[in-house]
Amino acid sequence: xxxxxxxxxxxxxxxxxxxxxxxxxxxxxxxxxxxxxxxxxxxxxxxxxxxxxxxxxxxxxxxxxxxxxxxxxxxxxxxxxxxxxxxxxxxxxxxxxxxxxxxxxxxxxxxxxxxxxxxxxxxxxxxxxxxxxxxxxxxxxxxxxxxxxxxxxxxxxxxxxxxxxxxxxxxxxxxxxxxxxxxxxxxxxxxxxxxxxxxxxxxxxxxxxxxxxxxxxxxxxxxxxxxxxxxxxxxxxxxxxxxxxxxxxxxxxxx
Numbered sequence: 001x002x003x004x005x006x007x008x009x010x011x012x013x014x015x016x017x018x019x020x021x022x023x024x025x026x027x028x029x030x031x032x033x034x035x036x037x038x039x040x041x042x043x044x045x046x047x048x049x050x051x052x053x054x055x056x057x058x059x060x061x062x063x064x065x066x067x068x069x070x071x072x073x074x075x076x077x078x079x080x081x082x083x084x085x086x087x088x089x090x091x092x093x094x095x096x097x098x099x100x101x102x103x104x105x106x107x108x109x110x111x112x113x114x115x116x117x118x119x120x121x122x123x124x125x126x127x128x129x130x131x132x133x134x135x136x137x138x139x140x141x142x143x144x145x146x147x148x149x150x151x152x153x154x155x156x157x158x159x160x161x162x163x164x165x166x167x168x169x170x171x172x173x174x175x176x177x178x179x180x181x182x183x184x185x186x187x188x189x190x191x192x193x194x195x196x197x198x199x200x201x202x203x204x205x206x207x208x209x210x211x212x213x214x215x216x217x218x219x220x221x222x223x224x225x226x227x228x229x230x231x232x233x234x235x236x237x238x239x240x241x242x243x244x245x246x247x248x249x250x251x252x253x254x255x
Contacts, residue, residue, distance in 0.1 A: 027245035030059065030111035033101070033248070034139045034181075035076070035094040036125075037155035039118030039189075042077040042084070042103075043092030044231035050093045058098040058110045061142050068141065072098055072112055082117040091234050092116070093154060093164030093190070096241025104249060113142045120160040122169045124151055136180045148181050150248045154190040154240075156202055157230055163202040165210055172202045174213050184215045186251035188244055191221035195229040215251055219243040 035041060046050070051074055061070040063079045075089035076098075083089060094114050102110045115135045117124075125131050139148060151174075159166050174187050191203045209216050220243065224236035230238060 018155050024128045028109060028145050029086050030141045030142070031101070031105060032113065032139070032146045033094075033097070033109045033149060034135060034142075034177075035092075035097070035112060035114045035116065035153060036131075036135050036151070037116050037153050037190075038120045038153075038158060039090050039116075039230075040086070040157070040192075040232055040237075041094070041114075041116035041154040042080065042118050043075055043090045043116075043150075043237065044088065044118070045091035045227065045234040045237045046088050048234055049076045051095060051238065055095070055102065057102045057106075057108075058112065061111065061113045061138060068145070069111065070209040075112040076112060077116050077130070080115045080117065081138065081191035082115060082131050084118050088118065091237045093152065093232075093237055093241035093244055095150060096238040097244045098241075100242050104245065109141055109146075111146055113138050116154075119158060120155065122155065122166055122173070124147045125155070125173050126169065126228045127173065132173065132176065139181055143181070148183075148185055149252065150186040150188070151177060152190075152244045152248065156192050156206065157177070157199075160192060160196075160199045163205045165194075166202070166205060167208065171212050174216070175234070184255075186248055187213060187216040188247045188251070189216070189217060190219045190240065190244065193221055193224065193226045193232065195226050215255070217247040217251055219247055 054071050054073040058072040059069040059080040076094045098110050098112050115138050189209050192199045209218050225233050227233045
């Protein structure tokens with residue numbers, strides 16, 4: 001009987017601790033950013049050098065029922081509910097993006113929702129799709145702990161030859177995301193690698209995003225290098241993430 005009492009006390013302590021942890025997290029007011037797209041957002045660059053560091057004041061939404069947040073460390077797409085195999089998830093732009101946002105906004109804790117999947121076309125992100133719904137659901141879970149401050153999007157390799165029909169689909173997706181998640185949240189898209197000449201038309205088209213979508217901008221891929229003519233290498237992913245942060249902050253300052 002005495003043993004059973006001890007077990008019950010331990011169980012009670014654990015339950016109270018988890019409840020306290022949950023309440024503490026609920027009290028936090030994170031600046032939340034949704035990071036979605038295909039393989040370059042998921043990250044295929046090697047985890048080396050500075051990309052091995054755990055970020056300060058940057059948190060990652062997990063898939064754990066008893067602990068929604070953990071300190072952000074690569075690979076950031078590991079908790080994506082739609083990702084490919086874990087071994088494929090490496091360094092994407094969200095890492096340097098989160099770091100840059102934290103440095104710029106020292107009074108806030110940054111929270112990342114990374115829910116990308118490699119090989120996906122814009123058609124697979126339409127508002128009735130699984131990818132779209134999972135991104136929204138994950139963002140809504142995060143928003144219990146703070147406010148959504150921006151969306152960064154890197155996708156297009158699967159659609160590079162179909163660039164003429166891309167923009168209306170992107171407009172529809174962004175409109176639906178804002179409808180689901182509230183407000184005219186800043187949105188930033190990214191150019192593809194120029195390693196393959198046929199992507200030039202897509203990159204020119206994506207530059208017109210601000211003409212079609214309000215409170216939106218684009219990051220350039222000039223000067224960036226790849227590991228395989230498609231996926232940015234580690235150095236370039238770190239630069240790309242910083243460029244995303246610069247554009248997001250510019251949009252935030254304009255509001």
